[in-house]
Amino acid sequence: MASNITVDTLTKGGVTLNTDEIVDTNSTQVCKAWVNFDSAGGVSIRSSFNISSVTDVSTGKYTVNFTSAMPNNEYSIALGNKEINRYINGNDVTPTTTSFGLASQYPANNGYYTASFISAIVFSE
DSSP, X not given: OOOOOOOSEEEETTEEEEGGGSOOTTSTTSEEEEEEEEOTTSOEEEEXXXXXXXXXXXXXXXXXXXXXXXXXXXXXXXXXXOOTTOEEEOTTSOOXXXXXXXXEEOTTTOOXXXXXXXXXXXXXX
């Protein structure tokens, strides 16, 4: 059986928080997972939240694996990179509750490349 504690303010070390300022991590307005990784010379995750691993599928194609599954496969993903004249896309892999695919491509010819900086954030219910 779940228990509830109701308070108006919380204080720790002289810092007081109004409980209205506390973030509900179950909210749909909170990022559910994120990752920043380098794929040059093999995948290396720089930093992440709720990401267990990134799999190098082939040159420029990756599978990002969640530590805790999403409630469904209808989540939103925002992707980014630092490469000039190149882009990151959602690949042709259908997202699942446990992973999603992404790819790094050249816009001129849609060829795949190994990116040194890829980031992704995920929002879900």
